[in-house]
Amino acid sequence: MFRYVVWAIVAVALAIAFVVLEPFFISPSAHGAGPQGLVGEAAPVFALRDDRGVPVSLDRYRGRIVVMNLWASWCPPCRAEMPDLQRLADTYGTRGIAIVGVNEGESPQRAREFADSLKIRFPIWIDGSQQYGRTYAALGLPTTVMLDANGVVARGFDGPLTFAEMQAAVAPLVRSH
Amino acid sequence: MSATIAVTLVVVAAVVIELVLPGRSVYHSGWYNVALAALAIVAVVAGRRSLRRAGDARLRFAVTAMIAGCALAGLAGVASGLLAPDDQTFIGAPGQRLRVESLGVLTFPLAGGDSAAAGGVTLERPLHAAVTIGERPYYAGNFVLRATPRDVVYVEAADQRGNRLTVTQPSGSVFLSPVLLMEHRQRIAGMELPYDSFGVPAAQRVVKAVMFSAAQAAMLLRGGARLGEPAVLFAVDDENQRPVANAIALSAGGRAVRAGGLVLRGDAMTYPAITVAATPNLIATAFGALLVFCGLTAAIVTSLTKRPLLPQRSLGRS
Numbered sequence: 001m002f003r004y005v006v007w008a009i010v011a012v013a014l015a016i017a018f019v020v021l022e023p024f025f026i027s028p029s030a031h032g033a034g035p036q037g038l039v040g041e042a043a044p045v046f047a048l049r050d051d052r053g054v055p056v057s058l059d060r061y062r063g064r065i066v067v068m069n070l071w072a073s074w075c076p077p078c079r080a081e082m083p084d085l086q087r088l089a090d091t092y093g094t095r096g097i098a099i100v101g102v103n104e105g106e107s108p109q110r111a112r113e114f115a116d117s118l119k120i121r122f123p124i125w126i127d128g129s130q131q132y133g134r135t136y137a138a139l140g141l142p143t144t145v146m147l148d149a150n151g152v153v154a155r156g157f158d159g160p161l162t163f164a165e166m167q168a169a170v171a172p173l174v175r176s177h
Numbered sequence: 178m179s180a181t182i183a184v185t186l187v188v189v190a191a192v193v194i195e196l197v198l199p200g201r202s203v204y205h206s207g208w209y210n211v212a213l214a215a216l217a218i219v220a221v222v223a224g225r226r227s228l229r230r231a232g233d234a235r236l237r238f239a240v241t242a243m244i245a246g247c248a249l250a251g252l253a254g255v256a257s258g259l260l261a262p263d264d265q266t267f268i269g270a271p272g273q274r275l276r277v278e279s280l281g282v283l284t285f286p287l288a289g290g291d292s293a294a295a296g297g298v299t300l301e302r303p304l305h306a307a308v309t310i311g312e313r314p315y316y317a318g319n320f321v322l323r324a325t326p327r328d329v330v331y332v333e334a335a336d337q338r339g340n341r342l343t344v345t346q347p348s349g350s351v352f353l354s355p356v357l358l359m360e361h362r363q364r365i366a367g368m369e370l371p372y373d374s375f376g377v378p379a380a381q382r383v384v385k386a387v388m389f390s391a392a393q394a395a396m397l398l399r400g401g402a403r404l405g406e407p408a409v410l411f412a413v414d415d416e417n418q419r420p421v422a423n424a425i426a427l428s429a430g431g432r433a434v435r436a437g438g439l440v441l442r443g444d445a446m447t448y449p450a451i452t453v454a455a456t457p458n459l460i461a462t463a464f465g466a467l468l469v470f471c472g473l474t475a476a477i478v479t480s481l482t483k484r485p486l487l488p489q490r491s492l493g494r495s
Binding site for chain 2: 038
């Protein structure tokens with residue numbers, strides 16, 4: 001009997017020794033994640049205003065696929081990408097996809113002038129303190145994040161997308177919608 | 178037997194102290210870990226001798242439990258001391274998520290202009306509910322986490338007409354953050370001052386920001402800095418790092434100033450960083466200490482309930 005108790009204690013001690021030692025063979029090191037790192041997580045939502053001062057929020061798009069594009073007027077690739085986003089809005093707007101342009105850190109006037117110069121008709125939101133840019137881990141501008149109908153991040157892209165790339169990215173979301 | 182008990186208690190006490198007072202450099206030093214391992218070995222060897230001499234089954238159980246507990250706690254302590262990494266401080270920008278291997282994901286709260294959304298740093302671990310890390314230590318597996326406040330600066334930039342402009346940190350941990358983490362140090366007038374830099378791409382400007390605490394500002398600066406207010410000194414260059422006209426200005430108490438064709442505002446504030454220190458595994462140490470306690474209790478009970486030998490009486494008539 002005593003021998004069994006000893007062996008039981010030794011077995012438990014060995015199991016705990018494994019638990020004690022194992023984590024130290026992986027040293028803690030940190031790395032940041034780009035927008036793709038948020039895939040599968042609920043999209044962070046902040047209350048903003050659009051370029052006309054009207055309060056807006058991602059919550060009101062729940063049930064629709066959202067393509068959220070972070071941009072600024074000083075960013076040449078953002079300017080190049082904008083017409084393709086408008087084309088995406090024109091093509092898929094009636095199929096349950098919402099396109100939202102989130103201006104990072106600029107004034108509403110500057111954002112509106114820029115959008116008007118490119119004949120942009122999809123909603124333009126003003127993120128003065130760059131909350132979306134920070135929280136969605138933008139590595140630069142433009143950054144595009146696609147949310148499914150449940151408000152979960154489905155795709156994240158760093159850099160400009162062509163219209164074909166946008167279509168390829170939203171197609172699976174549209175099919176599963 | 179008494180030697181076994183004494184050495185066992187010393188080993189367990191040393192490891193428990195590492196848990197209660199984490200983050201001391203001595204725990205990672207060679208001599209400390211050699212001493213701890215030697216004490217644990219002495220306890221095991223002395224315990225085995227006691228085991229051979231123990232006739233009572235309860236006493237043998239007591240000694241075995243004490244040896245096992247001491248070995249386990251000693252192993253936890255030495256493993257932590259020799260294998261664990263040194264203490265690390267994780268500095269994250271507001272809104273940033275840092276994935277820390279073998280721990281989980283640290284999410285840093287927003288701050289500055291969006292202070293309504295601010296809170297503590299949260300730790301998300303697999304199979305655990307998310308927790309907010311505060312200044313009190315939080316034990317997570319083989320590590321203890323604690324939030325420590327750091328000085329940061331929230332900046333805003335605008336053009337001469339007051340139109341707000343995007344602030345970027347191309348060399349920072351988060352590209353689109355207006356919160357400068359002030360991780361660099363510069364010596365000015367014998368004082369080590371934190372500084373950082375940011376870009377304003379719309380105006381083709383790069384801005385260096387040097388932070389003065391309230392006391393430093395009162396000692397060093399005039400013009401703009403009031404007593405008791407922290408201040409931020411801005412130095413503006415063009416995007417090729419060439420100086421521009423009227424490029425230096427002081428923003429005290431978060432007031433806006435003009436420099437290098439920009440309107441700049443700097444707000445000094447504190448923001449949490451997370452210090453991670455390795456500790457002996459909590460479960461192993463607790464289990465080891467429990468075994469030692471059970472063994473000690475069993476040994477005391479055994480010695481108290483031992484039947485005393487009766488003195489032999491003389492049968493002869495007096």
